[in-house]
Amino acid sequence: MILGILKEPQDESRVAFLPEAVKTLQTWNVTVWVEKGAGTKAYAADEIYQSSGAEIVSRKELLSKADLIIGIQPISEEEISSMKPDAVLMGQLNALFNPKLTNYLIDNNRSAFSMELVPRTTRAQAMDVLSSMATVTGYKAVLMAADLLPRFFPMFMTAAGSITPARVLILGAGVAGLQAIATAKRLGATVFAFDVRQAAKEEVLSLGAKFVDVEGAKEDKGAGGYAVEQTEEYLQKQKDTIHEHAIKADVIITTAQIPGRKAPLLVEERTVRNMKPGAVIIDLAASSGGNCALSEPDKTIDINGVRIVGVGNLAAQMPQDASKMYGKNYLNFLKLIIKEGELNLNFEDDIVTGTCVCHKGKPVSPRIIQIKTN
Known part of the structure; x- marks a missing residue:
């Protein structure tokens, strides 16, 4: 499985994973691709990612070939359309406040996780990006x-x-x-x-x-x-x-x-x-x-x-530690959905279900289903 780490928009200095997380992902038999310049504003140069075992690629290649695409800020509908049909998008998509994007993901049979939907439970604390930020x-x-x-x-x-x-x-x-x-x-x-x-x-x-x-x-x-x-x-x-x-x-x-x-x-x-x-x-x-x-x-x-x-976005003013905390939250969540180097989505897990906007176009999170039915 290829996991792709996106470069964030111009006004966002954080990155979803710092190079230190790459080594952890590789122990899970995951191939890591990083978009060129993704960590520059968080003081993580491409060379450091490479020395950690990641491959530096273009945004176009990452979007079109990665199996799991991870970022922080939402990406455009045009870029979502360039993803593989069965690829999974993960980020802080603001799914409840951005109905246009949420509807696009559902209407186009996409699979996506929005990390601000992580349930506020004791078990999910280590994955709670909102608390970290x-x-x-x-x-x-x-x-x-x-x-x-x-x-x-x-x-x-x-x-x-x-x-x-x-x-x-x-x-x-x-x-x-x-x-x-x-x-x-x-x-x-x-x-x-x-x-x-x-x-x-x-x-x-x-x-x-x-x-x-x-x-x-x-x-x-x-x-x-x-x-x-x-x-x-x-x-x-x-x-x-x-x-x-x-x-x-x-x-x-x-x-x-x-x-x-x-x-x-x-x-x-x-x-x-x-x-x-x-x-x-x-x-x-x-x-x-x-x-x-x-x-x-x-x-x-x-x-x-x-x-x-x-x-x-005040958290972006402290990109190193904010990115480190973000990456740790993501790793803790990915432990639930990556098994032996492949995606394994267990929708009987309340954290997986609660965080999933949609899977192959079907709304999954109870909060998303609620706004879709109201």
């Missing part, structure tokens, strides 16, 4: 905020007087939020964190942050660790509480998202307009609607001296 994103978001903030994060006692620590508010205490809390604490900030899930409170407190409590949240144990939609009464109480904390904050980092839905609005326009000049908002949910009313995807805007950064 959220770790990178939470870390980088704090460093970005520290760079933009016109004052120090930590407290200083100097001959020129005392500098009080920056006040940081983290909205959403999932993987990205918890990493942001830990990083902000390491930098010496005073950190407050909010999450609708009471289960997150203990984790927030364990990292040394203060938990912002809003009573009355609705929770769903079947939501896979994500937040769920709330009542209007709770949402208003939530906005008022966040407003009170936000107008005192130097930095706000928002991370709250609901799978398949628009990101919840947490920071209202009135809040932004009442914040301190020089304050910074990093909105990690900007691409799915934004947690801040005024954020725009991939743009930095200034409202009365408050800078709002609508973050896009």
Whole structure:
């Protein structure tokens, strides 16, 4: 079996596998092809892949001859059509948010796995690319905020007087939020964190942050660790509480998202307009609607001296370790579907089923079937 590693688009610096993964794949009797220049932006030259046992090929050859084609970002319909009829595509295809691509794969009898569909279960944790990239994103978001903030994060006692620590508010205490809390604490900030899930409170407190409590949240144990939609009464109480904390904050980092839905609005326009000049908002949910009313995807805007950064693909700014984590997630998943050097798709495995967009044109993931039947 030939496994092909694609070069990502111009604005993506990560790569699905670094050279270190090639050796592992070869022990599984898998032949590895790498598109020329695939790892350059992640500081992995073609020569390093070759020394690890991979063959460097053109994109055209890889797409037309590989049995399993792996990347990160989705590829075009034209390129999918150039794949072998029985080839399998794997990447972060955003299958729930990109119905045009999903329908194309189904209508053209293709087989594909979308890694953001990996179930949020204990057994699947080692394959969860969303959690891995959220770790990178939470870390980088704090460093970005520290760079933009016109004052120090930590407290200083100097001959020129005392500098009080920056006040940081983290909205959403999932993987990205918890990493942001830990990083902000390491930098010496005073950190407050909010999450609708009471289960997150203990984790927030364990990292040394203060938990912002809003009573009355609705929770769903079947939501896979994500937040769920709330009542209007709770949402208003939530906005008022966040407003009170936000107008005192130097930095706000928002991370709250609901799978398949628009990101919840947490920071209202009135809040932004009442914040301190020089304050910074990093909105990690900007691409799915934004947690801040005024954020725009991939743009930095200034409202009365408050800078709002609508973050896009922040994980790509740390390509080496992000690629390493991505590759490890992929390898852990591939263990389930590669046996003796060949693809062996066991659809009785809930992880395989949950991650598979379609197989030979038939929708497989329950989440894909649900949106196709609605």
